[in-house]
Amino acid sequence: MMLRAVIRRASTRGGSSASSGLGKSLQSSRVAASSQSFHSLSATQTLVPRGSHARSCFHHRSCPGCSECSRTVLASFQGTTLQRWVRPFSSDSGDVVEAVVPHMGESITDGTLANFLKKPGDRVEADEAIAQIETDKVTIDIASPASGVIQEFLVKEGDTVEPGNKVAIISKSADAVSHVAPSEKIPEKATPKPSPPTEEPKVESTKAAEKPKASPPPPPPSKQSAKEPQLPPKDRERRVPMTRLRKRVATRLKDSQNTFALLTTFNEVDMTNLMKLRSQYKDAFFEKHGVKLGLMSGFIKAAVSALQAQPVVNAVIDGDDIIYRDYVDISIAVGTSKGLVVPVIRGADQMNFADIEKTINSLAKKANEGTISIDEMAGGSFTVSNGGVYGSLISTPIINPPQSAILGMHSIVQRPMVVGGSVVPRPMMYVALTYDHRLIDGREAVYFLRRIKDVVEDPQRLLLDI
Numbered sequence: 001m002m003l004r005a006v007i008r009r010a011s012t013r014g015g016s017s018a019s020s021g022l023g024k025s026l027q028s029s030r031v032a033a034s035s036q037s038f039h040s041l042s043a044t045q046t047l048v049p050r051g052s053h054a055r056s057c058f059h060h061r062s063c064p065g066c067s068e069c070s071r072t073v074l075a076s077f078q079g080t081t082l083q084r085w086v087r088p089f090s091s092d093s094g095d096v097v098e099a100v101v102p103h104m105g106e107s108i109t110d111g112t113l114a115n116f117l118k119k120p121g122d123r124v125e126a127d128e129a130i131a132q133i134e135t136d137k138v139t140i141d142i143a144s145p146a147s148g149v150i151q152e153f154l155v156k157e158g159d160t161v162e163p164g165n166k167v168a169i170i171s172k173s174a175d176a177v178s179h180v181a182p183s184e185k186i187p188e189k190a191t192p193k194p195s196p197p198t199e200e201p202k203v204e205s206t207k208a209a210e211k212p213k214a215s216p217p218p219p220p221p222s223k224q225s226a227k228e229p230q231l232p233p234k235d236r237e238r239r240v241p242m243t244r245l246r247k248r249v250a251t252r253l254k255d256s257q258n259t260f261a262l263l264t265t266f267n268e269v270d271m272t273n274l275m276k277l278r279s280q281y282k283d284a285f286f287e288k289h290g291v292k293l294g295l296m297s298g299f300i301k302a303a304v305s306a307l308q309a310q311p312v313v314n315a316v317i318d319g320d321d322i323i324y325r326d327y328v329d330i331s332i333a334v335g336t337s338k339g340l341v342v343p344v345i346r347g348a349d350q351m352n353f354a355d356i357e358k359t360i361n362s363l364a365k366k367a368n369e370g371t372i373s374i375d376e377m378a379g380g381s382f383t384v385s386n387g388g389v390y391g392s393l394i395s396t397p398i399i400n401p402p403q404s405a406i407l408g409m410h411s412i413v414q415r416p417m418v419v420g421g422s423v424v425p426r427p428m429m430y431v432a433l434t435y436d437h438r439l440i441d442g443r444e445a446v447y448f449l450r451r452i453k454d455v456v457e458d459p460q461r462l463l464l465d466i
Contacts (some may be wrong), residue, residue, distance in 0.1 A: 021376060044438060097146050099168040100132060101125065101161045104140055105374035110162045111135040112244050113155055123149050131167060132370070136248035137377055139338065139370040148172040158241075245339040261437040264396040267449045269456050271412050271427040274298050277459055289354040296332075297356040300445045301462055302455035303384055304328050304349045304405055308450045313405045314381050317439050331380035332360060333455050334367040335390075342400055344380040388412065394430045404439050407452065408432040 111133040118130045129141035148170045251447040287295040307314045315324045331342045343363035366372035383400045388411040397408040410430045417426040
């Protein structure tokens with residue numbers, strides 16, 4: 001019994017000494033950063049595990065020759081050592097960002113990657129455009145989320161992409177230039193120069209060159225009969241895929257032609273008074289408002305007056321109902337290099353001449369630069385198309401659904417007109433109104449176009465509201 005008590009007391013003292021030894025070991029491993037521990041690990045990398053392995057770790061330090069303890073300690077330290085090595089690489093992930101496809105609008109679910117504005121290895125700034133996406137309505141830029149160097153593109157031109165898709169990987173580190181740019185030159189350096197041919201290949205090439213001479217000449221092509229058409233060769237033709245914008249325009253115009261009962265009525269407008277008004281006040285107008293006074297604003301104001309006089313032209317058929325709009329949002333057709341876009345002048349009935357001119361200039365600039373948004377083209381209750389800027393004398397415009405009518409302007413031409421019993425030259429313009437005959441009768445269409453003519457020929461009617 002006495003012997004057992006002595007053994008228990010000794011083991012208790014040993015446990016406390018082990019605990020104190022463990023504390024000293026921890027303290028020494030934290031302080032001595034340069035001291036070496038077992039298995040060639042530095043003290044800062046050695047983490048003594050907590051819990052049930054503390055005694056075995058201390059036992060291994062006390063008994064370095066014990067193979068059982070070595071396996072236990074290696075198992076407990078191996079995962080910790082791996083984690084320490086992974087941490088520096090995980091922090092480097094913050095130097096790499098991904099450019100993704102932005103939100104393109106409520107009604108647009110995908111687009112086609114039209115072209116890249118940058119190449120791998122190029123340096124870009126934050127919010128700088130690196131690629132362009134072409135949708136059914138507009139062209140959208142993909143901007144770089146941060147300044148850095150483009151490492152690689154994850155998609156190709158012509159691929160269909162959706163919002164959130166990854167497009168490019170960009171490194172924010174300045175060292176990435178040395179990694180990306182030279183990589184493009186590696187194939188050139190790695191390509192060995194062709195070695196000078198030996199005498200034996202020369203003999204073989206000579207024999208190979210002699211073989212075609214021995215072959216019989218091909219038979220002459222058969223002559224086509226005089227009745228067969230002489231078609232141009234295929235190498236003189238060029239096949240180019242349609243852009244998404246062009247497909248969308250084609251679909252909408254064909255749907256308009258198939259859905260509406262299209263009918264066009266014409267009239268002619270004497271532009272003398274409106275041009276005189278413009279010439280008289282253009283300098284003062286520009287000085288006050290900072291924008292030039294054009295003819296388009298006069299036609300927009302005339303269209304607003306005509307739509308208020310004939311509200312059915314501003315309406316639209318929806319199933320078995322007719323929707324009458326109490327607002328006037330006028331769309332203007334703008335032809336761009338990529339296709340036709342139709343931005344909207346919202347609240348045109350609440351605008352003056354200066355507001356209309358500023359809005360037209362802003363929308364036209366965005367349309368030609370490809371920066372116009374979906375919201376700026378949505379809606380619209382009536383459209384004005386000015387084909388006169390291209391020299392069109394007369395045309396029959398097509399309705400832009402879901403609208404019911406469209407006004408077509410044309411070029412101004414000096415023509416002889418009878419005024420007060422005399423024939424005098426006058427600047428004349430043909431105007432055309434294409435309308436949906438299912439909703440709009442001929443009388444309303446003629447009255448509408450007549451109101452356009454009256455207001456343009458006598459702009460003072462707008463002041464007196466007559």
